[in-house]
Amino acid sequence: MNLLELQGVHTHIGAYHILHGVDLVVPQGQVTMLLGRNGAGKSTTLRTIMGLWHASKGRVALAGQDITAAATPQIAALGVAYVPENMGIFADLTVKENMLLAARAAKRAEQMDAARLQWIFKMFPAVEKFWNHPAGKLSGGQKQMLAVARAIVEPRQLLIVDEPSKGLAPAIIDNMIDAFAELKAQGVTILLVEQNLNFAKRLGDTVAVMDNGCVVHAGSMADFAADTALQQSLLGLAI
Template identity: 75%
Template sequence: MSNLLSLRGVHTHIGAYHILHGVDLVVPANQLTMLLGRNGAGKTTTLRTIMGLWHASQGSVTLDGQDITQKPTPEIAQSGVAYVPESMGIFSDLSVRENMLLAARGARKLDDIDTDRLEWIFGLFPAMKKFWLHPAGKLSGGQKQMLAVSRAIIEPRKLLLIDEPSKGLAPAIIQNMIEAFRQLKAANTTILLVEQNFNFARQLGDSVAVMDDGRVVHSGSMAELAADEALQARLLGLSLGAHQ
């Protein structure tokens, strides 16, 4: 199995702070890789380093065989990477429609967007069609998260980087999000997803990497981690079984 993304010995400094301490991480193509770990372990910094928002001070980031370690964020985005931050990054004063049109880099007007793809997104997230002309800032938290993901997938991407998509969402909306990611997986979308909801992680993850103190301390099959409560307790301080 080929790896779409590889991080080798990545160190990241933010000002005087040394956040990542030699991260080694691979993301297999056409799979969903979960990035788990306690708060402050370095998960968000890893995503931001991949996206070029912060640059690695040492080590390498390789995407589809190309070194992107020091490339600027717009160039990384143009190479087919979309990033959904924990803050969601939507434009609150713009409508859902306008947010989607901005995200479709190849479209200057709505008619330029692939109609079949837009209808597919409406199938994943019906609220996007219902609130198409509404200001994004008026949406609920769950609807804003749906919009953030919809923006990321309005065009085909090589890689999706998604930071805690279920945070603060009601259980019914989380289940809707899980089903949407299942469909993305079925369409052979490569995803690296940071998540604190372990039931969410277990249902979706193919592979998993666990971070602690700025390093990847475990990598392997998500199913194997989900089945090994002793390993869960050692790596994460809790059991996935307690979050069913």
């Protein structure tokens, strides 16, 4: 079963026609990798799914429900979390305050789900270590961990992350891969935009490759990982 489906999605931003009929499926309970050269339309696809930009044509469906024209808060309320490429961290707030803002069911830190927080701390120790520190003082890798931790502070059915490995040290990438694998094991469906092919190979179940605002290849990540000629033709030397 597919949790998320895009059918013939076009997106215009002002005078610019960015997406040209995107067809994409994200199977439930799996990790789907969205790959492509810079400017292929990957981030625009994520923003269109989240309702930050609205499709000018086509359909976006979540668990069979049409969300094409839904507002971003409505989509989030359906259990969809989004981590943008810039992470969206509130630098002047503490790590705790960043987490509390995302925990909509809690008004104070004490009301956050303690068991869930402990689970998050186990995956992302830096979140616990710097709990009372300003988020702006964290390293790039720690901010990325906070951004993902914040997205999952409440249970989500779909987690969408734009370039989670960007700028991260190899040890931090390993930690991030373990965290996404743990989330998948908990039943979370994950859609990731990535430039790091090794990261994608290690984590992805399925893959879709974009070029010029369209999906030009979709299938098994294992098959794609084994086909270097296909990788070269679709991704060039960008990865």
